[in-house]
Amino acid sequence: xxxxxxxxxxxxxxxxxxxxxxxxxxxxxxxxxxxxxxxxxxxxxxxxxxxxxxxxxxxxxxxxxxxxxxxxxxxxxxxxxxxxxxxxxxxxxxxxxxxxxxxxxxxxxxxxxxxxxxxxxxxxxxxxxxxxxxxxxxxxxxxxxxxxxxxxxxxxxxxxxxxxxxxxxxxxxxxxxx
Amino acid sequence: xxxxxxxxxxxxxxxxxxxxxxxxxxxxxxxxxxxxxxxxxxxxxxxxxxxxxxxxxxxxxxxxxxxxxxxxxxxxxxxxxxxxxxxxxxxxxxxxxxxxxxxxxxxxxxxxxxxxxxxxxxxxxxxxxxxxxxxxxxxxxxxxxxxxxxxxxxxxxxxxxxxxxxxxxxxxxxxxxxxxxxxxxxxxxxxxxxxxxxxxxxxxxxxxxxxxxxxxxxxxxxxxxxxxxxxxxxxxxxxxxxxxxxxxxxxxxxxxxxxxxxxxxxxxxxxxxxxxxxxxxxxxxx
Numbered sequence: 314x315x316x317x318x319x320x321x322x323x324x325x326x327x328x329x330x331x332x333x334x335x336x337x338x339x340x341x342x343x344x345x346x347x348x349x350x351x352x353x354x355x356x357x358x359x360x361x362x363x364x365x366x367x368x369x370x371x372x373x374x375x376x377x378x379x380x381x382x383x384x385x386x387x388x389x390x391x392x393x394x395x396x397x398x399x400x401x402x403x404x405x406x407x408x409x410x411x412x413x414x415x416x417x418x419x420x421x422x423x424x425x426x427x428x429x430x431x432x433x434x435x436x437x438x439x440x441x442x443x444x445x446x447x448x449x450x451x452x453x454x455x456x457x458x459x460x461x462x463x464x465x466x467x468x469x470x471x472x473x474x475x476x477x478x479x480x481x482x483x484x485x486x487x488x489x490x491x
Numbered sequence: 492x493x494x495x496x497x498x499x500x501x502x503x504x505x506x507x508x509x510x511x512x513x514x515x516x517x518x519x520x521x522x523x524x525x526x527x528x529x530x531x532x533x534x535x536x537x538x539x540x541x542x543x544x545x546x547x548x549x550x551x552x553x554x555x556x557x558x559x560x561x562x563x564x565x566x567x568x569x570x571x572x573x574x575x576x577x578x579x580x581x582x583x584x585x586x587x588x589x590x591x592x593x594x595x596x597x598x599x600x601x602x603x604x605x606x607x608x609x610x611x612x613x614x615x616x617x618x619x620x621x622x623x624x625x626x627x628x629x630x631x632x633x634x635x636x637x638x639x640x641x642x643x644x645x646x647x648x649x650x651x652x653x654x655x656x657x658x659x660x661x662x663x664x665x666x667x668x669x670x671x672x673x674x675x676x677x678x679x680x681x682x683x684x685x686x687x688x689x690x691x692x693x694x695x696x697x698x699x700x701x702x703x704x705x706x707x708x709x710x711x712x713x714x715x716x717x718x719x720x721x722x723x724x725x726x727x728x729x730x731x732x733x734x735x736x737x738x739x740x741x742x743x744x745x746x747x748x749x750x751x752x753x754x755x756x757x758x759x760x761x762x763x764x765x766x767x768x769x770x771x772x773x774x775x776x777x
Contacts, residue, residue: 328539331618331629332546336554339753343621361511368515376528376536376663377618379625380655380671386519423623430624437670440691445623 315471316366319354322467323370326350331377342448345419347374349453349460351389352418355396356406357468367393384429392422415457416450527640533658540629540661543618612636612760614644617661626669626689628652630758633660641720643761649726649749650674650714651758667727668693668752675717676727678710685744687712687727693752695728697744702735704742712746722761 326347334343347370354366371386378385396418399405405414423446431439528536562569618629632638634657642654644664652666665672668689676687676697685700700706710730716723726749734743 324539324542327621328542328546328618330621332543333550335619336550343619345621347621361508364515365511372532373535373539376532377539377629378620378622378627380627380665380669382528382532383519390515426622426624434671437688439624439670442623442691449623 315358316362316369318467318471319350319358319366320369323347323350323354323366324373327373327377342445342452344452344456345449346456346460348419348422349415349457350464351392351422352396352415353461353464355393355418356400356414357464360397363393363397364390379426379430381430381433384426384433387429388422388425391425392418395421411461412454412457416454419450419453420446528656528658533656536629536656536658536663537633537660540617540631540658543629544631547615547617610762612638612762614662614758614760616755616758624691625671626666626691626752627655628664628666628755630662630664630760631660632760633657633662635659637762638662638760639763642763643721643725645725645759645761646750646755646757647759648751649728650721651750651752651755653720654760664758666752667750668695668748674721674727675715676712677715678704678706678730679713680710681705684715684717687746690745693748694731695746695748697730697746698741700742700744701740702742706730706733706742706744708733 330343330345330347337343351367351370355363357363358366367389368386371389374385374389375382396405396414404410427439427441612632614630614632616628617631620627630644638654638657640654640657644651644653650667652664652669652672654662655665656663666689667674667687668691670689670691672689674687675684677684678700681704683700683704683706685697687695688698690696697706697712708730712727712729714721714723714725714727728746728748728750730744731747732745736743
C-alpha cells in the first residue's frame with residue numbers, strides 16, 4: 314500500500330515538475346520536489362519496499378529524462394542503499410540534518426548520472442554545469458523543509474494508526490463481547 | 492519442531508529475496524544503455540503524457556485569464572491601434588497571397604515539386620526534461636499520427652531536434668543543444684561542411700572544420716541534407732565565435748542557435764512520405 318501510494322505521488326510530482334513548473338523563468342530554475350520525495354522515501358521505507366519504490370520511480374524517470382535507459386533506476390537504488398547504510402550508523406534522520414542530507418544526496422545522484430552518461434557516450438563531451446547545479450541546490454535547500462512536512466502529512470495519512478481517514482484506521486476488537 | 496519451522500521460514504524468505512533480486516538484476520541488465528522504450532514504458536509515456544497535457548492546458552487557462560485581465564487595461568487605445576494594424580496587415584496579406592499563388596504556379600511550372608519539403612505535422616510541448624544533464628522534451632504527437640524515430644523537428648526559426656522515441660500519442664524529442672545530438676551542417680556562404688553538436692546549455696559547437704576554411708562571425712549555418720534526416724537548407728544558427736588555436740587541425744567554432752530553446756511552445760515535425768503512406772494504408776484497412 315505505501316509503495317503504490319508513494320509511486321502515484323511521485324508520478325504526480327514528476328508531471329507537475331515537467332509541465333507546470335517549467336513556466337518559471339530560466340533564472341529561477343525548476344524546483345525538484347520529486348528528488349526530495351526520493352530522499353524522504355529512501356529514509357522512511359524499509360529495505361524491500363524502499364528499493365522497489367525507487368526502482369519503479371527510476372524506471373518512470375527514465376521515460377521522461379535523458380536518452381540512456383536504466384541510469385535512473387541504478388542511481389536511485391545506489392542512493393537508497395547508501396542512505397540506508399548511513400541511517401544505521403549515523404543519526405541522519407534528525408530534523409536538523411534534513412537539508413544537508415538532501416543537498417548531499419542531490420550532488421551524489423547528479424555525480425552518478427554524470428558519470429553514467431559520460432561512460433555510455435564517451436565521445437560526447439558533457440560539461441559539468443556548476444551554475445545550474447548551484448542554483449538547483451539552492452532551490453532544493455529552500456523547498457526541502459516544506460516538502461518534508463507535506464510528505465510527513467502524507468505518511469501520517471497512510472499509516473493506519475495515525476490516519477485521519479476513518480477507513481484506514483485499524484478496527485479494534487470489541488473486547489467486552491469476547 | 493519449532494526449529495524446523497523456523498528453518499523452512501528462513502529458506503522461504505531467502506528464496507523470496509533471491510527471486511526479487513534476480514528479477515531486479517535482469518530488469519536493470521536488460522535496460523541499461525538501451526535507447527528505445529519497451530511496451531510498458533511506451534504505455535507509461537502515454538499515460539503520464541496525458542497528465543502533462545492536462546497540466547499544460549491548466550497553465551494555459553490560468554495564464555489566459557491573467558492576460559485577459561491585464562489586457563482589459565487600456566483596451567480602447569489598444570483597440571484603435573490594432574484596427575489600424577489589422578487594415579495594414581490585410582493589405583499585406585493580400586499581397587502575400589498573390590505572391591504565394593504565383594510561387595506555387597511557378598514551382599509547378601519548373602517541376603520543382605519533388606524538392607519541396609514533405610508534409611508536416613504541428614505539435615505542442617507538454618513536458619520538459621527535469622534533469623540537468625539531458626535536453627529532451629515531450630510533445631503531444633505519437634506513432635498513431637505517423638511520427639517515427641529520427642524525424643526532424645523544427646520551428647519557423649530553424650532546427651529544434653529530432654524524434655527520439657514514440658508512444659501512440661506522445662513522443663520524446665532530443666533537442667539539438669543536447670551534447671548527444673549531432674547534425675550534418677554546412678556554412679551557407681562557402682558550403683564548408685561540419686558536424687553540429689549541442690553544448691548542453693543554449694548553444695552549439697561546429698566540429699571538424701579545417702583551419703584553412705573561411706569561417707567568420709555572423710556566417711549562417713544550415714543543414715546539409717546528408718544522412719537523410721534533416722532536409723537540406725534548414726537554418727540552424729549563426730557563427731558567434733571562431734577560435735584558431737596553434738595546435739590541432741580544426742577550428743573551434745561556437746554557434747548561436749536560430750531557435751530560442753527556452754521559449755519553445757509549438758513545433759513542426761517533418762514527416763517521412765513512407766510513414767504517411769503506411770498510415771494511409773492502415774486507415775484504408777480500418
